[in-house]
Amino acid sequence: MIKFFRNIRRRLLRENRFTRYLIYAIGEIILVVIGILIALQVNNWNESRKTAKAEQGYLKSLKSDFYIDIKAQDSIIDILNVKIANLDSLTTEVKKFGENINYNKALAHYSYAFGFPEFVSNDHTLETLKSNGNVEAVSDENLRVDLLDYYDDVEVYYREQTAATEIMLDILINSHLFDLMGLREEKYLNQEWFSNLTKKGVNEFTNKAFAYTMIIYSLRDRLQNMRKKAMQIDKNISISQKEN
Numbered sequence: 022m023i024k025f026f027r028n029i030r031r032r033l034l035r036e037n038r039f040t041r042y043l044i045y046a047i048g049e050i051i052l053v054v055i056g057i058l059i060a061l062q063v064n065n066w067n068e069s070r071k072t073a074k075a076e077q078g079y080l081k082s083l084k085s086d087f088y089i090d091i092k093a094q095d096s097i098i099d100i101l102n103v104k105i106a107n108l109d110s111l112t113t114e115v116k117k118f119g120e121n122i123n124y125n126k127a128l129a130h131y132s133y134a135f136g137f138p139e140f141v142s143n144d145h146t147l148e149t150l151k152s153n154g155n156v157e158a159v160s161d162e163n164l165r166v167d168l169l170d171y172y173d174d175v176e177v178y179y180r181e182q183t184a185a186t187e188i189m190l191d192i193l194i195n196s197h198l199f200d201l202m203g204l205r206e207e208k209y210l211n212q213e214w215f216s217n218l219t220k221k222g223v224n225e226f227t228n229k230a231f232a233y234t235m236i237i238y239s240l241r242d243r244l245q246n247m248r249k250k251a252m253q254i255d256k257n258i259s260i261s262q263k264e265n
Contacts, residue, residue, distance in 0.1 A: 079158055080262050082146040083168070087255045089143040094248040097140050101241040107134040108234040112227055134230075135189050137237070139182055140244060142175045161261050164254070171250050178243050185236045192229045 111130035114123060147168060150156045159165050 076158055076160060077262065079146060079150065080258050083159075084255060084258045084262075086143040086146050087251050087258070091248060091251050091255070093140060093143075094244050094251065097138050098241060098244055098248070100138060101237055101244070104134060104137055104237055105234065105241065107131075108230060108237065112230050112234070115223055115227060115230075135193060135233075137185070137240075139186075140178060142172070144172055144175070147172060159261075161257070164257050164261060167250070167254050167257065171247065171254060174243070174247050174250065178240070178247065181236065181240055181243065185233065185240060188229065188233045188236060192226070192233060 107130045111127060111134050114127040114130060117123075147156075150158060156165060156169075159168065
């Protein structure tokens with residue numbers, strides 16, 4: 022094809038048909054430019070298709086991550102509600118010491134009050150995007166902002182979760198009030214030294230239990246808010262999947 026066009030140009034020059042040669046040369050340049058533009062357009066189209074396909078993959082993975090998060094949040098919220106109920110009942114029962122405390126009831130509440138499952142967000146997809154410097158692969162800017170905001174909340178939750186664990190361990194390790202088997206020994210109950218010791222223990226325990234209860238309330242409320250955000254993000258991901 023190139024040889025064909027070259028022969029035409031040579032023939033026009035031999036015949037001194039400079040005007041036609043110039044027009045032909047300009048036309049040939051235009052054809053080349055058009056060809057380049059078409060090639061660029063095809064290349065851009067291919068790249069856009071690859072980008073859209075990659076985004077669909079990320080959106081699918083994000084949706085899976087949030088499905089796991091929401092399921093975990095549902096389960097942990099229920100458990101935290103049980104912990105809160107037992108902590109409230111335990112504190113109420115402990116304050117009855119010296120009067121009509123039900124030690125078996127207190128021990129049962131104590132057994133169920135402490136300890137909670139840790140929430141660990143399934144953030145694999147976002148971490149992959151961040152490590153690759155490719156967060157903008159999610160084209161919806163509002164969705165990107167919501168994602169980063171959600172995972173900021175997760176980091177705050179982790180810190181509060183750690184604080185709750187530290188308070189809990191302090192109560193379990195350093196609070197001697199709940200040697201309930203000893204408290205039920207009749208031989209101790211009427212002795213003044215034991216009564217004074219236990220009253221002091223009751224005050225220390227109830228103060229620590231109150232702090233622990235408040236942070237469990239906070240964890241529950243924060244997790245509920247995170248769940249709402251997760252549900253909305255999951256919905257927005259579905260919308261982005263349809264638009265792309």
